[in-house]
Amino acid sequence: MSRVIRAIAEPVSAGVLSLGMLAALLAVSGYPVGEALAALWRGAFGSWSVLASGTLVRATPLLFAGLAVSVAFRAGILNIGAEGQLLMGATAAAAVAVTLPASAGVVGLLLALVAGVLAGGAWASVAGVLRQRFGVLEVISTIMLNVVALHVTGLLVRGPLQEPTRTFPQSALLDAALRLPRLLPGTRLHAGVAVAVVCALGLAWFLRTTAPGFRLRMTGANPRAAASAGRIDVARVSLLAFVASGALAGLGGAVEVTGVTFALYENLSPGYGYTAIAVALLARLNPVSAIGSALVFGALEAGASAMQRDAQVPAGMVGVVEAGVILVLVASEWVGRRAGRGGPLNRGGTPRSDPAGPSDTEPPSPTSAPQLSAT
Amino acid sequence: MNVAPLADFLEASVRNATPLLLAALGETVSERSGVINVGLEGAIIAGCLAGLAAATTVGPEAGLLAAGLAGIAMAVIFAVVAIGLAADQIITGTAITMLGLGITSTLYRVLYGDAGAALSAPTLAALPIPGLERIPVIGHALFRQPLPTYLAALLVPAVWWWMYRTRAGLALRATGENPAAALSSGVSPRRVQALAVLFGGLCGGLAGGTLVLAQVGTFAEGMSAGRGFVAIAIVALGRWNPVGAALAALLFGMASALQFLFQALSLDIPYQIFLALPYILTLLALALAGGRYAAPAALGVRPQAAM
Numbered sequence: 001m002s003r004v005i006r007a008i009a010e011p012v013s014a015g016v017l018s019l020g021m022l023a024a025l026l027a028v029s030g031y032p033v034g035e036a037l038a039a040l041w042r043g044a045f046g047s048w049s050v051l052a053s054g055t056l057v058r059a060t061p062l063l064f065a066g067l068a069v070s071v072a073f074r075a076g077i078l079n080i081g082a083e084g085q086l087l088m089g090a091t092a093a094a095a096v097a098v099t100l101p102a103s104a105g106v107v108g109l110l111l112a113l114v115a116g117v118l119a120g121g122a123w124a125s126v127a128g129v130l131r132q133r134f135g136v137l138e139v140i141s142t143i144m145l146n147v148v149a150l151h152v153t154g155l156l157v158r159g160p161l162q163e164p165t166r167t168f169p170q171s172a173l174l175d176a177a178l179r180l181p182r183l184l185p186g187t188r189l190h191a192g193v194a195v196a197v198v199c200a201l202g203l204a205w206f207l208r209t210t211a212p213g214f215r216l217r218m219t220g221a222n223p224r225a226a227a228s229a230g231r232i233d234v235a236r237v238s239l240l241a242f243v244a245s246g247a248l249a250g251l252g253g254a255v256e257v258t259g260v261t262f263a264l265y266e267n268l269s270p271g272y273g274y275t276a277i278a279v280a281l282l283a284r285l286n287p288v289s290a291i292g293s294a295l296v297f298g299a300l301e302a303g304a305s306a307m308q309r310d311a312q313v314p315a316g317m318v319g320v321v322e323a324g325v326i327l328v329l330v331a332s333e334w335v336g337r338r339a340g341r342g343g344p345l346n347r348g349g350t351p352r353s354d355p356a357g358p359s360d361t362e363p364p365s366p367t368s369a370p371q372l373s374a375t
Numbered sequence: 376m377n378v379a380p381l382a383d384f385l386e387a388s389v390r391n392a393t394p395l396l397l398a399a400l401g402e403t404v405s406e407r408s409g410v411i412n413v414g415l416e417g418a419i420i421a422g423c424l425a426g427l428a429a430a431t432t433v434g435p436e437a438g439l440l441a442a443g444l445a446g447i448a449m450a451v452i453f454a455v456v457a458i459g460l461a462a463d464q465i466i467t468g469t470a471i472t473m474l475g476l477g478i479t480s481t482l483y484r485v486l487y488g489d490a491g492a493a494l495s496a497p498t499l500a501a502l503p504i505p506g507l508e509r510i511p512v513i514g515h516a517l518f519r520q521p522l523p524t525y526l527a528a529l530l531v532p533a534v535w536w537w538m539y540r541t542r543a544g545l546a547l548r549a550t551g552e553n554p555a556a557a558l559s560s561g562v563s564p565r566r567v568q569a570l571a572v573l574f575g576g577l578c579g580g581l582a583g584g585t586l587v588l589a590q591v592g593t594f595a596e597g598m599s600a601g602r603g604f605v606a607i608a609i610v611a612l613g614r615w616n617p618v619g620a621a622l623a624a625l626l627f628g629m630a631s632a633l634q635f636l637f638q639a640l641s642l643d644i645p646y647q648i649f650l651a652l653p654y655i656l657t658l659l660a661l662a663l664a665g666g667r668y669a670a671p672a673a674l675g676v677r678p679q680a681a682m
Binding site: 025029030078080130133134136137139140141143144145146147148151152154155158159274277278281314316317318319320321322323324326327330331333 | 411413452456460462463465466467469470471472473474476477478479480481482484485596601604605607608611645647648650651654655657658661662663
């Protein structure tokens with residue numbers, strides 16, 4: 001029961017915190033605070049149709065990418081590449097969907113989604129192999145791969161995947177038969193949101209109750225102990241976690257193309273993969289809580305568009321708020337440590353004051369990577 | 376044989392390498408103290424906007440100074456959270472990058488309105504070195520560059536000497552290898568790390584200033600375009616050594632200048648390949664360099680409360 005309360009209380013308090021920060025920023029930069037926040041509210045929760053077409057639609061890719069970040073972080077992998085993995089998922093899904101005839105129908109739609117899963121997983125596995133075989137920090141490689149993904153998509157929408165008139169840098173529109181069904185008539189809410197929630201619940205079940213889930217958590221909490229005491233093939237588990245993380249992000253991209261944009265273009269993601277880090281951290285890397293935190297950030301981003309339109313407040317301010325939330329969360333972890341309890345980033349629940357030394361509880365640094373590949 | 380394309384290529388290589396080298400030198404010092412600052416990108420973009428603002432009101436030299444200060448300001452936030460509160464460095468750095476990108480895009484609109492696109496800053500002129508600039512092929516590349524390029528070139532031996540030949544440099548390296556041992560010999564790891572991070576912020580800010588004041592001449596949202604992350608890759612590629620960083624930065628500069636060479640040779644290759652090439656090259660180089668063996672032992676490790 002207390003878990004349920006916490007799962008609700010934390011996103012709510014983060015929402016309040018974000019609003020407070022936003023109000024302060026608005027006041028400092030001389031915008032009418034009340035008017036801007038009212039626009040934000042209208043844009044996020046103003047009506048059922050805004051809630052469905054704005055907040056929920058925005059929250060969906062954030063949840064997919066947030067789950068991707070969560071599963072990686074839980075395994076001790078700092079995957080900053082959800083952005084690129086999402087984009088590659090979208091690209092593969094679009095490539096499949098525009099190639100298939102409309103008569104492919106639901107089967108075609110499923111094939112497109114599977115293509116997104118595979119492409120996202122494959123893109124993440126590049127970083128996984130680079131880390132295990134060559135000791136390249138995944139923080140660096142995933143960010144590099146984000147940029148490469150952007151240019152790959154840019155190349156494709158100006159080349160093989162360009163729309164028939166060859167005027168715009170985007171793919172042809174997906175046939176209606178290959179699009180995700182709408183959940184509420186008259187809104188943009190699509191079935192992808194349900195898929196995302198199912199993924200969140202499935203991931204929670206996987207991590208909590210299955211043996212591979214346990215191995216993944218052990219690997220993240222303490223790779224050395226997992227390898228020696230738990231007889232876990234740490235290298236294999238890490239690589240699978242990379243792929244699972246990328247697959248979730250890739251599915252998010254595929255859902256975005258088949259449910260929202262219906263065409264592929266370069267700037268398909270306004271930084272979902274980066275916001276996802278805030279989503280995952282706010283949820284303490286818990287997949288079920290991620291539903292709530294994706295909603296908070298989805299509302300914030302949907303509201304920001306309205307705020308820019310109605311009160312001329314730059315939408316970039318929301319990025320500042322998101323960064324502020326992350327900083328407050330990592331700082332409050334310190335407060336938690338001082339008070340003698342684990343903080344939200346205490347991956348796997350290993351106490352930070354572990355007398356064996358800090359390196360045991362850390363995600364693998366470049367120096368601990370060789371030991372990973374040696375197992 | 377016409378050597379003009381080659382001379383242009385080399386000049387563009389050095390030009391592209393300059394901000395990367397500045398940022399990478401700062402990050403080298405920071406990482407040798409055991410702190411990886413992924414927020415470097417945030418310091419660079421802050422330097423871009425501060426450089427523009429000061430250059431349009433005072434002058435380009437003031438712009439460079441303001442850029443450095445803005446970089447330090449971002450580094451202060453990082454240092455407070457990641458060193459003071461011993462939070463996870465990667466996550467804190469990611470937040471600092473988001474913060475820098477968000478703040479600059481907001482401030483830019485607040486300061487210059489939505490139609491600020493046409494705003495142009497006075498730029499730092501090239502300072503030709505008499506005589507040397509007339510050397511064929513490499514003359515312009517090495518001896519007719521704006522101030523930041525010479526600054527970066529001078530910083531390479533200076534940082535190297537400081538790091539390997541002074542007591543403070545020894546304290547820095549000791550902290551990065553074994554903070555506990557450094558502490559027991561009377562060095563405060565936290566102080567060393569905080570100062571190293573501030574130097575990294577200064578260099579990152581200067582890199583941003585260079586971008587605006589010596590290259591682009593204006594500001595655009597997100598114009599740092601991942602250079603902070605590239606600089607971090609350059610540090611690893613250069614094996615945490617300033618001279619190595621200079622070579623790696625030059626290699627990266629050449630990779631991004633290739634497009635000019637190929638355009639001059641009028642080869643029909645999609646430009647996205649050139650845009651992606653430096654990043655692919657960096658990944659390959661990192662894999663081949665196997666940089667892990669040269670990394671400071673305590674890199675990314677969170678300090679214990681006692682330090």
